[in-house]
Amino acid sequence: MSEAAPALAPCAQSEASSRGRRFPEPPPRHRTEYQRDRDRIVHSTAFRRLVYKTQVFVNHEGDLYRTRLTHSLEVAQIARSVARALGLNEPLAEAICLAHDLGHTPFGHAGQDALNECMRELGGFEHNLQSLRVVDELEERYAEFPGLNLTFETREGILKHCSAANARKLGDLGARFLERRQPSLEAQLANLADAIAYNNHDVDDGIRAGLITIDELRDIAIFRRQYDLVAARYPGLGSRRMVHEVVRRMIDYLVNDLISASEASIAAAAPASAEDVRARSRPLLTFSDEVEAEHLELKHYLRQHLYKHYRVLRMTTKAKRVVRALFDAMLEDIDLMPTEHQEAARRMEAADGRPGRARAVADYIAGMTDRFAIREYGRLFDPAERT
Numbered sequence: 001m002s003e004a005a006p007a008l009a010p011c012a013q014s015e016a017s018s019r020g021r022r023f024p025e026p027p028p029r030h031r032t033e034y035q036r037d038r039d040r041i042v043h044s045t046a047f048r049r050l051v052y053k054t055q056v057f058v059n060h061e062g063d064l065y066r067t068r069l070t071h072s073l074e075v076a077q078i079a080r081s082v083a084r085a086l087g088l089n090e091p092l093a094e095a096i097c098l099a100h101d102l103g104h105t106p107f108g109h110a111g112q113d114a115l116n117e118c119m120r121e122l123g124g125f126e127h128n129l130q131s132l133r134v135v136d137e138l139e140e141r142y143a144e145f146p147g148l149n150l151t152f153e154t155r156e157g158i159l160k161h162c163s164a165a166n167a168r169k170l171g172d173l174g175a176r177f178l179e180r181r182q183p184s185l186e187a188q189l190a191n192l193a194d195a196i197a198y199n200n201h202d203v204d205d206g207i208r209a210g211l212i213t214i215d216e217l218r219d220i221a222i223f224r225r226q227y228d229l230v231a232a233r234y235p236g237l238g239s240r241r242m243v244h245e246v247v248r249r250m251i252d253y254l255v256n257d258l259i260s261a262s263e264a265s266i267a268a269a270a271p272a273s274a275e276d277v278r279a280r281s282r283p284l285l286t287f288s289d290e291v292e293a294e295h296l297e298l299k300h301y302l303r304q305h306l307y308k309h310y311r312v313l314r315m316t317t318k319a320k321r322v323v324r325a326l327f328d329a330m331l332e333d334i335d336l337m338p339t340e341h342q343e344a345a346r347r348m349e350a351a352d353g354r355p356g357r358a359r360a361v362a363d364y365i366a367g368m369t370d371r372f373a374i375r376e377y378g379r380l381f382d383p384a385e386r387t
């Protein structure tokens, strides 16, 4: 192994008890299996595209806002710290975090809502399932197998949510949604690190964009507590340093609470193995009740004041129109897509009928970056644009 691995807690996912890869491969020589997963994700095309995909702000709005790539890196960084503190499998947590948004459409949640709407009668569109589809099917990098051939545990973590109908089609991987079991602690951690990352960086981005203000945020307990501490200790601090100091302290506050509350719940349940963790009806990784409530208050605030701000809504409404228009035009005439996607559409239509044809169009659109989708829209609908 190239990195010294810290000792794992008994409840952590160990490589020895991995369920392995769909296509068996010889073990890696200088890495662990989960490090190999992580490296495959970082080398994938879908990972590079995250740099031009939106988190909240459409990519061309400004260069300083988070994109899905920087978001994924922040999620991974938070998860690694917590994994280390709790004795969990750090490379596994990292791999799940880096892959968790690979299936996201252009234009963030707006794009995904629009594509889901387009696919409503044709099998639906779920971004978690699409992330799995990217790593299982859509990436074309290896001679021996489709996709990235990741381990079961990384794929389990990527599939955060899933409808019952889709879970039934996924065999082993879908079973936990039907049986109400849990994923590994590393997967539970990736979910929570995701929420810590976006709630905090959206505060930072929202203030930067002028859509929310420090004054308004002082009504929110988790922000106010850190703000009061910083203001008392550093009177007259400039607003930019104030925001960053408060945000970094909120992350620290959430991470420390997550570690101590999870230590307590793991000690109380005393799972002897990762399989014991999976057999439980509720997750073991958790915030304390008090901090959970504060974190939710911040999340609700952001939903009302940032994600539903009229300037964000203008952006997202436009984005939905772009996705809908691309989908309708390409489903109607698959020959408008580049050749390889036409071929996929014909192949999938032959196997699955119209839902198969629609899935190929959804795959093409979901893979687009914000700016590529805007350009495609121009090429299809703007007579002055070159095709």
Ligand code: MG
Pocket: 071, 075, 100, 101, 194
């Ligand atoms: Mg995310």
